[in-house]
Amino acid sequence: MNEFLLAIHRDLTSKDASPSPEQMQAAIKPFQDWIGSIAAQNKLVSPPKRWDADGRVVKQNNTVINGPYAEIKESLGGLFLIRAKDYDEAVEIAKGCPILQWGATVELRMAIPPVQ
Amino acid sequence: MKDEVLLPHLFRIEYRKLVSVLSYMFGIQHIEIAEDIASDTFLAATEHWSIHGNPANPTAWLYTVAKNKTKNYLKRNQLFEQKLRPAIRYTSSASEEMEIDLSPKNINDSQLAMMFAVCHPGISQEAQVALALNLLCGFGVQEIADAFLTNKEVIYKRLTRAKDKLKEENFEVGQPGREQIGDRLETVLTTIYLLFSEGYYSTSQNTILRKDLCAEAMRLNVLLAENELTNQPAANALLSLMCFHASRFDARTDEAGESVLYEDQDETLWDTALIKQGENYLNLASIGSKLSRFHLEAGIAYWHTHKKDSAEKWENILQLYNELLQLAYSPIAALNRTFALAKANGKPAAIVEAKKLDLKTNHFYFSLLGHLYTEVDDSLALEHFKTALSLAASTGDKKMMQKHIDRLQQTATTVI
Known part of the structure; x- marks a missing residue:
């Protein structure tokens, strides 16, 4: 089993792109069911947290800008760790993410096992 | 109460109190002395009462004899006393006479302290439950063996090893402090829940014993809820959970002692008073910001007190299982979650999910x-x-x- 970082990116730049309160409400159940499904398979390493949409970005020369990468269309929306055999299995899990239908993308990164 | 049942009844209730109070006084490293004095007291009662009849106030009789035996013991063991004396509580330098405090408050304090001592991280959970049964609930080795469906020797060894461990660690039986409660309350609650589950889910045919285990677990939890320091949301949540479960105790087995499935249970046999109590404790648990697994399990058990199927019931149960699994995975929670999923989202969706489980x-x-x-x-x-x-x-x-x-x-x- 390997650990994978599962990052959900959403477009926070345009108001239209972000879900309405009704959409958010409607997304809670499928999202919770999806996480519950991963957890029921004992493939959840750490439970997801909720992140605010405020954010700060720190750059070279101590430049600090507000907002989570406002200039790119794919800001980080959710982040947690799962367990999977390989990329194929991790991809199958990620396909279940209900936020995909609202235009989100899910990025997967496999953790490199520490050298023994 | 009839003579032949009075002593066993008192033994169950008073033995543990004497052991707790005396251990609290001497320190847990001298637990055998506490156990010996408590046993001697009951031996004396058996002999004396059979000849002279039961005293007017049996409990007071036991306490007086226990106090005298303690004093005599300490007098006889001058050397031991010198070592022990500095450690003994309630001994003011002004009074030569040692006071043994058997007030209800000190009994409760001692039992609470003992509970935290028993739940020592160095002792296995299995042994913690056995110790709790022995020291806090006054169960004999045979009874514990019956509850665990094993033999006396196994339990005897388990208890001896655990007691040695307590001595070795030189763990002080004291009132838990605030920091200690934070760390150890979870272990204490887990042990109480295991004790309860041992009674609730045991395949033992001895219904009386199983009920006793459940009642004892609830009694210990009530002690926690009654103490200002340990009266925390998670403690109330567990108490609520056990009330909800226990409310179905009589409905879940038939006359032949066989288990009755939830959907076949006669809900008129459910104990509504216990359900009400469970709801009260759940309300008391609903403060603070920390959501424990007991909160979620109590929530699930709460919805199970509604016999009738409804979309709301199963949706709530499903979401509570989703959250519970994120906090702590267990195969049984994964299976129950899938069952709830079938009720909430339909069987086809649940079959897809069930196939993903590696069980x-x-x-x-x-x-x-x-x-x-x-x-x-x-x-x-x-x-x-x-x-x-x-x-x-x-x-x-x-x-x-x-x-x-x-x-x-x-x-x-x-x-x-």
């Missing part, structure tokens, strides 16, 4: 599949129930699986 050695996994395929594909359902039967180990579980098979075959014949 192929668990008989409950196959009974879940059997349940999910019932009315979807009855022959497949039957196959799964048969696999479940072949994997079940205990007689109780085997009977339950057979019941599923019988029921399925019965409906098949009715259709034809």
Whole structure:
């Protein structure tokens, strides 16, 4: 089993792109069911947290800008760790993410096992 | 109370109090002395009462004798006393006479302190439960062996090892401080819940013993809820959970001692007073910001006190299981979550999810599949129930699986 970082990116730049309160409400159940499904398979390493949409970005020369990468269309929306055999299995899990239908993308990164 | 039942009854209630108070006084490293004095006291009672009849106030009699025996013991053991004296509580330098405080408050304080001592991280959970039964609930080695479905020697060894560990660690039986409560309350609650589950889920046919275990777990939890320091949301949540479970105690076994499935239970046998109590404790638990697994499990148990199926009931249960699994994975929670998913989102969705579970050695996994395929594909359902039967180990579980098979075959014949 390997650990994978599962990052959900959403477009926070345009108001239209972000879900309405009704959409958010409607997304809670499928999202919770999806996480519950991963957890029921004992493939959840750490439970997801909720992140605010405020954010700060720190750059070279101590430049600090507000907002989570406002200039790119794919800001980080959710982040947690799962367990999977390989990329194929991790991809199958990620396909279940209900936020995909609202235009989100899910990025997967496999953790490199520490050298023994 | 009749003479022949008075002493065993008092033994169960008073023995543990004497042991706790004396250990609290001497320090846990001298626990055998506390146990010896408590045993001697009851021996004296057996002898004296059989000749002279029961005293007017049996409890007071026991306390007086215990106090005298303690004083005598300490007098006889001058050397020991010199070592022990500095450690003994309640001894003011002004008074030569040692006071042994058997007030209700000190009894409760001592039992609470003992509870935290027993739940020492260096002691295995199994041993913690055995110790709690022995020292806090006054259960004998035989009774504990019966509860664990094992023999006396195993329990005796387990207890001796655990007591040695307590001595070795030189753990002080003291009132838990605030920091200690934070760290150890969770262990204490887990031990209490294991104690309860031992009674609730045990396949032992001894219903009285099983009920006793549940009642003892609840009594210990009440002690926590009554103490200002330990009266925390998680403690109330666990108490609430146990009230909800215990409310079904009489409905979940039939006269023959066989378990009755939840959907077949006669809800008029459910104890409404306990359900009400459970709701009260759940309200008390609903403060603060920390959500414990006991909160979630109590929530699930709360919805199970509503017999009637409703979309709201199963949606709530499903979401509580989703959250519970994020906090702590367990195969049984994964299976129950999938059962709730079938009720909330339909069987086809649940079958897809069930297939993702890697629990192929668990008989409950196959009974879940059997349940999910019932009315979807009855022959497949039957196959799964048969696999479940072949994997079940205990007689109780085997009977339950057979019941599923019988029921399925019965409906098949009715259709034809």
